Amino acid sequence: MVIENYKKIRQSIDEACEKCGRNKEDVLLLAVSKTKPLSDIEELITIGVKDFGENKVQELVKKKEEVSTPVNFHLIGHLQTNKVKQVIGKACLIHSVDSFHLAEKIEAEAAKEDIIVNILIEVNVAEEESKFGLTVDDALPLVQEISEKCPHIRIQGLMTIAPFVDDPEENRPVFRRLRQLSLDIKSKKIDNVSMNVLSMGMTNDFIVAIEEGATIVRVGTAIFGERNYAIS
Numbered sequence: 041m042v043i044e045n046y047k048k049i050r051q052s053i054d055e056a057c058e059k060c061g062r063n064k065e066d067v068l069l070l071a072v073s074k075t076k077p078l079s080d081i082e083e084l085i086t087i088g089v090k091d092f093g094e095n096k097v098q099e100l101v102k103k104k105e106e107v108s109t110p111v112n113f114h115l116i117g118h119l120q121t122n123k124v125k126q127v128i129g130k131a132c133l134i135h136s137v138d139s140f141h142l143a144e145k146i147e148a149e150a151a152k153e154d155i156i157v158n159i160l161i162e163v164n165v166a167e168e169e170s171k172f173g174l175t176v177d178d179a180l181p182l183v184q185e186i187s188e189k190c191p192h193i194r195i196q197g198l199m200t201i202a203p204f205v206d207d208p209e210e211n212r213p214v215f216r217r218l219r220q221l222s223l224d225i226k227s228k229k230i231d232n233v234s235m236n237v238l239s240m241g242m243t244n245d246f247i248v249a250i251e252e253g254a255t256i257v258r259v260g261t262a263i264f265g266e267r268n269y270a271i272s
């Protein structure tokens with residue numbers, strides 16, 4: 041079932057790209073496997089899927105250790121500073137950096153291991169109180185500070201979690217604003233900062249996100265079905 045679902049979503053992504061004149065190769069479908077069993081991941085690996093999203097450090101580390109074939113695990117959930125050490129070198133991309141305090145910790149652990157860590161800056165574009173991420177206005181100063189003080193970090197772009205809405209069109213301005221912000225930051229040509237990645241769009245609104253420039257869409261429910269947190 042997950043293979044069928046995955047293919048269906050990939051197909052809609054390709055169609056959306058074609059409609060708005062984008063290259064389908066420029067949009068990564070990140071399969072958000074949080075709370076789901078390793079067997080679901082293994083199934084997708086058989087058709088060549090290589091990128092999976094997890095929101096908990098422990099779960100990411102465990103799945104990475106147990107999976108039969110090396111694949112990429114992205115950390116998409118909030119990262120606490122006391123978990124940085126565990127996840128460093130394990131996640132191919134951390135989507136959720138939203139403070140200098142956290143970046144400093146990542147820098148320190150990356151320096152110890154002598155590795156470069158790829159991150160995205162999480163922006164709470166809609167300024168929802170319940171969500172992590174910094175405001176649009178605080179994004180550039182954080183990017184600049186990380187660039188100046190964290191030589192082991194590469195900022196690859198921006199990420200946002202849009203509000204849960206009935207009509208995905210309602211999130212179009214959110215996605216548009218994130219893209220505009222990434223263009224503004226890109227124009228500053230800051231060292232060690234590329235703005236090639238825009239991680240935005242989930243099960244309910246990934247088509248609109250692609251129309252607005254998403255390069256990674258994070259899709260869970262539409263591939264793996266509803267999550268049941270009670271038994272996970």
Ligand SMILES: *Cc1c(COP(=O)(O)O)cnc(C)c1O
Nearest residue numbers: 072095116242243258259260261
């Ligand atoms: C769970 C999660 C997703 C996937 O959400 P769906 O609505 O199930 O597609 C995407 N991004 C983040 C940050 C998540 O935590």
